[in-house]
Amino acid sequence: MSTFWIAVLGSSTLAFMTKFLGASVPQSLLNHPRILRINNLIPVALLTALVAVNTFADKTKLVLDSRALGMAAAITLLIAKAPFPIVVIGAGLTSALAYRFI
Amino acid sequence: MSVKRDSFSVAITVGAYGSAFGAAAVSADFTVLQTCLLSLLLFSGASQFAVVGVIAAGGTALSAIATSTLLGTRNGLYGLRLAPLLKLHGWRRVIAAQITIDESTGVALAQNNEEDMKKGFWYTGFGVFFFWNLFTLAGALGAQAIGNPSAWGLDAAVPAAFIGLLWPRLTDPKSWVLAGLAIVLALSFTPFVPAGVPIISSALLAIIIGWRR
Structure with a gap:
């Protein structure tokens, strides 16, 4: 089997096992109030970190590029209480323009 | 929404x-x-x-x-x-x-x-x-x-x-603090560890902050 096939099938199998294991932890283990609190906070932490990395990182380098302007536009629109699709389109448009002209 | x-x-x-x-x-x-x-x-x-x-x-x-x-x-x-x-x-x-x-x-x-x-x-x-x-x-x-x-x-x-x-x-102060710390942690780890680690490490912050009421 080629490197490509091993990479494709190996990573796919492990990705599914990770997802399935998370969904299979018994309820009784998750009902403790402390676990519930932590469990509610984990996605907030992960998704915020994901946003930061997707905005300011290029692999393992920190960069300031058109995406930062797109994100600034998104936050401005959120503060102005714009609906969700407008936030996404506004950020994309701003970033595309910045990419084109800067 | x-x-x-x-x-x-x-x-x-x-x-x-x-x-x-x-x-x-x-x-x-x-x-x-x-x-x-x-x-x-x-x-x-x-x-x-x-x-x-x-x-x-x-x-x-x-x-x-x-x-x-x-x-x-x-x-x-x-x-x-x-x-x-x-x-x-x-x-x-x-x-x-x-x-x-x-x-x-x-x-x-x-x-x-x-x-x-x-x-x-x-x-x-x-x-x-x-x-x-x-x-x-x-x-x-x-x-x-x-x-x-x-x-x-x-x-x-x-x-x-x-x-x-x-x-x-992001409605309560705890979530804002967590979000802020997650950004700082993820970005400061980025240059030093393989991609993916900065994001997953932020789960530790959720554990620390969620541990106490």
Whole structure:
């Protein structure tokens, strides 16, 4: 089997096992109030970190590029209480323009 | 916010980014079949880009698998959060596991009641799955036609979608503190550790902050 096939099938199998294991932890283990609190906070932490990395990182380098302007536009629109699709389109448009002209 | 509108917006935006993945994979010498299988079977954007990136950079299959799995760890943590809500058994757990990703979790958490959270998870999961795979195929076939995703602002639209989903959840001081610390931690780790580690390490902050009332 080629490197490509091993990479494709190996990573796919492990990705599914990770997802399935998370969904299979018994309820009784998750009902403790402390676990519930932590469990509610984990996605907030992960998704915020994901946003930061997707905005300011290029692999393992920190960069300031058109995406930062797109994100600034998104936050401005959120503060102005714009609906969700407008936030996404506004950020994309701003970033595309910045990419084109800067 | 309407759960259908949220789900559809996310599915289209993120799905369109699948074209960038398709193009990237084919440019890195993956066949169209292998590219489409990654989107169907692996189905987790960051992990898919990692597989392609590592192989394109001359890495081994093992390092591609390791990086991809590390990036996918968070899907398991999302599953922990979603399982009590979705109350899964049998084959529904298999399907739900496959579509447990950043987007389906994000939309679910952005809703105000359990009913909408469930709908948000399923609509977004299936929606992203459909569009992501469709656009992967389109990107793989038309690798050159799309060009650079940055020129279309797609690289900013995706994080913007996540911040838009998180925003309504940031209601109490504890969430704001957690979000702020997660940003600082993730960015300060970025130059020193492999991609994926900065994101997953932020889970530690949730444990520390959630430990005390």
